[in-house]
Amino acid sequence: MCCNGVLFHSVLLQTGDSARALSAAGLKIKRKAGQEFFLQPCAAHRECQCAIYDRRPARCRLFNCRQLHRVTADETAEASALDKIAEARILVDRVNTLINHLAETNQNRALAQRCANALTTSDWTLLHGELQSTMQELETLLALEFRP
Numbered sequence: 639m640c641c642n643g644v645l646f647h648s649v650l651l652q653t654g655d656s657a658r659a660l661s662a663a664g665l666k667i668k669r670k671a672g673q674e675f676f677l678q679p680c681a682a683h684r685e686c687q688c689a690i691y692d693r694r695p696a697r698c699r700l701f702n703c704r705q706l707h708r709v710t711a712d713e714t715a716e717a718s719a720l721d722k723i724a725e726a727r728i729l730v731d732r733v734n735t736l737i738n739h740l741a742e743t744n745q746n747r748a749l750a751q752r753c754a755n756a757l758t759t760s761d762w763t764l765l766h767g768e769l770q771s772t773m774q775e776l777e778t779l780l781a782l783e784f785r786p
């Protein structure tokens with residue numbers, strides 16, 4: 639979820655990151671207002687793994703989600719963390735299913751952006767309401783349990 643557009647919509651490059659080297663490794667580096675970044679889902683994310691793990695950018699190296707922090711600090715058991723991840727993934731699957739029912743969205747965009755697009759593509763229906771409430775439930779869970 640850290641790399642596939644669920645938790646984040648972009649990753650900012652940091653001092654020491656080489657945009658040229660990361661581009662050569664397959665990341666699509668963009669620049670806006672002097673800041674280099676790449677969008678999520680990440681082009682290097684393959685089947686739940688990072689294809690450029692040894693060369694990944696600084697933000698990726700430094701990021702640990704809240705669940706990982708809590709497990710490494712002995713504040714929570716690994717099984718509880720896995721339960722939280724499973725809970726989030728169920729909501730992600732539900733959101734994806736609802737989005738796909740409502741509209742064709744760009745798979746290369748973050749989940750929240752695809753959701754926002756799906757909510758505006760046609761007249762409001764019960765499915766729109768269900769998507770909106772499920773996405774809100776997911777965002778609350780991500781904010782409380784995963785994002786720093």
Ligand code: SF4
Nearest residue numbers: 641680682683688698
């Ligand atoms: S470079 Fe690797 S760790 Fe960073 S977002 Fe992409 S897949 Fe994830």
